[in-house]
Amino acid sequence: MTRKTPLFDAHEAAGGRMVEFAGWTLPIRYGSLVEEHRAVREKAGVFDVSHMTVVDVRGSGARSALRRLLANDVDRIREDGQAIYGCMLDDEGGILDDLITYRIEDGFYRLIVNAATREADLAWMRERLADDDLALTERDDLAMLAVQGPLARAAVAECMNAPVLESLKPFRAVVHGDLFIARTGYTGEDGCEIVLPNGLAADAFAALLDAGVVPCGLGARDSLRLEAGLNLYGQDMDTTTTPLESNLAWTVAFEPADRDFIGRAALEAQREAGVPRRLVGLVLGAGGIPRAGARVLTADGEGVVTSGGFGPTVERPIAMARIPAGTATAVEVELRGRRLPARVVKLPFVRGGKILDGVLDD
Template sequence: MTLKATPLNSAHRSLGAKMVDFGGWDMPVNYGSQIEEHNAVRTDAGMFDVSHMCVVDIKGEDVRGFLRKVLANNVDKLQVPGKALYSAMLNPEGGVIDDLIVYYFSEDWFRLVVNAGTAEKDVKWLGDHKGSGITITQRRDGNDPIALIAVQGPNARAKVWQVLPTTQAASEPLKPFNVVIVPDTQFGEVMVARTGYTGEDGFEVGVSASQVEALWNAFAAAGIKPAGLGARDTLRLEAGMNLYGQDMDDSVNPLDAGLAWTVDLVSERDFIGKAALQAKGQQANFVGLILREKGGILRAHQKVIAASGNVGEITSGTFSPSMQQAIALARVPMDVAIGDTVHVEIRDKKLAASVVKLPFVRNGKVLAA
C-alpha cells in the first residue's frame, strides 16, 4: 500500500527524519533525539507537522443547528467569531466517532479540524446527516488544501511572531481556544489558533499547502525545533490528552474516557448518542497511573487490578521524560479513586502503581507526584 504524504514530506526527509507508517501516512517519528524534541517543547519551542489532520469547512443555512445535532458538546457556547470548542462526535450507541475542534467564524461558516485516520469516515457521517442547504468541504486534498503546523512551548508564540509579524496584532490578544485568520504578504491567508496537543502554550498555524514548506523552513531558522510523533505522544500523554483509536474509539463512550466535560447532558438539546449516554451512564473512571515499582514500562492493554479485585486496563503508557517515571492513562473500575494503589500486570509480575489526577504535566510543571 502506498502511504499518503503531507506537503512537508520532503522537508522531513531532508532533515534526516526517521519515517514511519502512521495510520497510512508517511510521518516523522523523530529527527534524532526524541528526548531533545520533547524537552524543547517543554522549555522553549518545538513544531510538529500536523497536516495529516483534516480541516473541514461547513457552510450554508443553519450550520449551528446542524452541529447542535451531531456534536456532543454544545456549539451554542460559541457566540463570538473566532471562538473554538473541543467536542466528540458520537454514534447512536454513544461511542466516539471522533474527537475534534470546532471553530466558529460566522453563522454560515464553522470549521472543524478532525483526526487523520477518521477524516473520510467523519466527512461521510457529516454528509449523511446534513440538511440540503449545507455544504461540507474537506480541505486536506483537492483544489485548495490547507496544511497545518503546530508550534508549541513557552517561547512558541514569540517565535511565531518573529516569522509572521503581520499576525501578532490579531493573535497576541487571543485567549486559549480562539482563532484568527490574517492576510500575510509572504504566506497568504494564515489561520492562527491558540490550541495544541502538548500541555504547553502555542499556536496551530494553517496556510495553503503550497506555502507550508517555506513557512516550516522559516520557523526552523527562527530556532523552532522540529519534533516528531514520538515526542508528540510523550507530551500529550504527560498532558493527559486522549489519542483517538487508543484511549477511545467507536466502542467507548466519552463518559468512560475522561471526556464528560466535553458532553452537554444538561441542556434540552438532543444530539446523536445522547439517549445512549443517559441510559448507560458512566461505567468506568479514567485516571493517571504512576508506576511505583521497578521492573517494567506501562503500555496499552496491560491489566490494572484494583484492591477490590476488579480489573481495568491501561489505554496509553510511556516513560515520562519530564518526570523520569513510567506513567499511563487507564480506564479503571468505578471503585478506584485518586490516591489508591493498584497493581499492573507486566509480563509475569504485578507491580504497584499510584492512581493520580490528570494531567501529569502542564505548562512545564509536574503536577502529579
C-alpha cells in the same frame, strides 16, 4: 500506499526518521525524542500535523446541524474565531472522533478531525447532514503546523508577522492573510496551530526552524500528550467508550435540555445508572514501561492500560488506564507475567511545564 504531506522533503532534509502513521508518512523523530520533548516543555517545537483533516461546513443549516451532530454545543461559541472541543458520537454514545470546531462567521464553521478517522468521519457527517441546508468540504488544499511551547506564540508572531497573537486568547483563532492561526494544541503547553495553503507550508516550516524552533516528530507528540493526559483516538477512546468514561464529561453540553444531539439518550441513561469505568493516570516505579493493552488489577475489578510510556518530564513510567469505577488508589499493572505496583493519580501529570501535585508522591 501512504500519503505524503507538503513537508515530506523538508522532513528528510532536516534528518527526520520517517514512519507510516494513519496512512501518512511522517517523522517519528529527528534526533533525540527526549530532547524534542524537552524543547516543547521549555522553549518551542514545531510539528507537521498536515495529516489532520480540515472540514469546512457552510450554509444556513450549519449551526442547527452541528448542534445535533456534536455532543458539545456550538452555541457555547460567543464570538467569531472562537472554538470548542468535543466528541462526535454514535447513537449508543460511543465516540466516533474527538474534534475542534471553530466558528469563522455566521453560517461558516471549520472542523479539525483526526487522520485515522477521516473517511469514516466524512461518511458519517455526509449521511447525517444530507438533509440540511449546508455544504461540507474537505480542505485537502491546506496543510497544518503545530508550534508548541512557552516561546511558541512569540516565535509564530515574529515569523509570520502576526503581532495579534500576543493578545490572542486560548481557543481563539484569527485569519492573518492566507493563514488561519489558532491558540490550540495537543501537548499541554501554550502554542498555536496554523492552517495554511499547501504551497506555503515549506517556507513557513523553514522560517520557524531558522528562528530556533525545534522540529519534533510523532514520538515527542505522543509523550507530551501522555503527560498532559490528552486522549488519543483509537487507544484511550473509541466507539466502545463514552465521553463520561473518558475524562471528557466536561465536553458534553447537556443544557439546554431540549437539544437532541446524537447519543444524548445513551449518555443520559449511563449517567443515571452510574458510569461503570473511569480513565485515570498511573505512576509506576522501576521495573518496566507500561504499554497499551496491559492488564490493570484493582480492588474493584480488572482494568486496562490505554496508553503508557516513560514520561521525560516526570522522569518515570506513567500510563493512562481505564479501570472500574471505585475508590482504588493502589493497583497492579501486569507486564510480561510480573505484577508491578502503581499509584492512581488524577490526570494530567503535567500542565504548563509543571508536574502537578500528587504525581511524584511516594
